[in-house]
Amino acid sequence: MADLDVVLVDVCKTFAGDTKAVIDFNAEIEHGEFVAMLGPSGCGKTTTLRMIGGLEDVTSGQIYLTGKNVTDLPPSERDTSMMFQSFALFPHRSVFQNVEFSLKMRGQSLNERQQSVWDMLAMIGMSELATRYPRDLSGGQQQRVALARALISRPAVLLLDEPLGSLDFSLRQAMMVELKKIQQELGITFIMVTHSQQEALSMADKVIVMSDAIIQQTGTSREIYERPKTKFVAEFIGNNNLFSGTVRSRSGSVVILQRDDQLFYIAEHGFSSDIGIGSEAFFSVRADKMHTNRQEDMANQITGKYIATEYIGSLETDVFEFGNNHFVHVEQHRDAVKRNYTVGQQVDIYWPAGDGVLLAKS
Ligand SMILES: Nc1ncnc2c1ncn2[C@@H]1O[C@H](COP(=O)(O)OP(=O)(O)OP(=O)(O)O)[C@@H](O)[C@H]1O
Numbered sequence: 001m002a003d004l005d006v007v008l009v010d011v012c013k014t015f016a017g018d019t020k021a022v023i024d025f026n027a028e029i030e031h032g033e034f035v036a037m038l039g040p041s042g043c044g045k046t047t048t049l050r051m052i053g054g055l056e057d058v059t060s061g062q063i064y065l066t067g068k069n070v071t072d073l074p075p076s077e078r079d080t081s082m083m084f085q086s087f088a089l090f091p092h093r094s095v096f097q098n099v100e101f102s103l104k105m106r107g108q109s110l111n112e113r114q115q116s117v118w119d120m121l122a123m124i125g126m127s128e129l130a131t132r133y134p135r136d137l138s139g140g141q142q143q144r145v146a147l148a149r150a151l152i153s154r155p156a157v158l159l160l161d162e163p164l165g166s167l168d169f170s171l172r173q174a175m176m177v178e179l180k181k182i183q184q185e186l187g188i189t190f191i192m193v194t195h196s197q198q199e200a201l202s203m204a205d206k207v208i209v210m211s212d213a214i215i216q217q218t219g220t221s222r223e224i225y226e227r228p229k230t231k232f233v234a235e236f237i238g239n240n241n242l243f244s245g246t247v248r249s250r251s252g253s254v255v256i257l258q259r260d261d262q263l264f265y266i267a268e269h270g271f272s273s274d275i276g277i278g279s280e281a282f283f284s285v286r287a288d289k290m291h292t293n294r295q296e297d298m299a300n301q302i303t304g305k306y307i308a309t310e311y312i313g314s315l316e317t318d319v320f321e322f323g324n325n326h327f328v329h330v331e332q333h334r335d336a337v338k339r340n341y342t343v344g345q346q347v348d349i350y351w352p353a354g355d356g357v358l359l360a361k362s
């Protein structure tokens, strides 16, 4: 475990009243990695983060930080720092005093701590506001001070709970870039909790998707986006069309599913699935992988009833109804296909076998 900063082995948390908040959480996080924990409200993200920081006991399992078993150690003996979901700054301390706080607690003299505080303020672009009080700062500036306060002690691992949650859209975009840059400059391992898939996918080296206390999938952003493993991940990550059918046959690496008179062809991508002939299976196809003009090697064809078009800049998403209340989204560049559908019109939709992703049952 030489270069692993954080290792969780079968970590479980059950609260009084038998609330299972985290079940069998396993993760290996390398030094300097930016990891995002992504999932809906109540799935156990904050609880997991608090267990890593030592603010919550584990019910069972082990936690290792930089190679050392810290499962039973208090927060003060763990090399972590946490930025909370609601990042309250000390209202009666200036920006400088907020940032220097943990160094002061450690007993560093003003002389010792001054340089590190000024360096940190420079890094977050707040040197000129060092004497301001939190109430006189914008939301984004407060967020930066909270970040600086958490980073000043140079922890091995920074735990961030929804650090951008309270910011509006454009500020969040800007802070995302800044956070990533700071993380790279300091080379500190970041574990960030979020329920925004956009935040997770755009910032993290590794994404852990959770639902209902369990890990659904761990992978790079690309893996999560392009190869969701489960139905939950495919639905949560969005932009995916979900289909199901009965497995009819396999020929080479292609699995053939049937739903009523419709056949689907899906090329398996390496990981062996537990999907046997005759069983029900789900698969997903991203909206941007579907087309309304047939091209070579597009094995799949369905017919949908045109409902509406959603405009997103130069992309357009046409929505079709395929079967009762089953909507299929097809995202294409505006100029890619000449089309002028009328509501209710039957339209053929195509995609290659390679763009379908078979999903595990859970
Ligand atoms: N101290 C506690 N006592 C009992 N149950 C708790 C406690 N803390 C959390 N829970 C429960 O554990 C589950 C996970 O909570 P947690 O705060 O980890 O979720 P989360 O993924 O961070 O959600 P959110 O996105 O809303 O912040 C929830 O069902 C929650 O109600």
Ligand SMILES: [Mg+2]
Pocket: 045, 046, 047, 085, 161
């Ligand atoms: Mg939370």
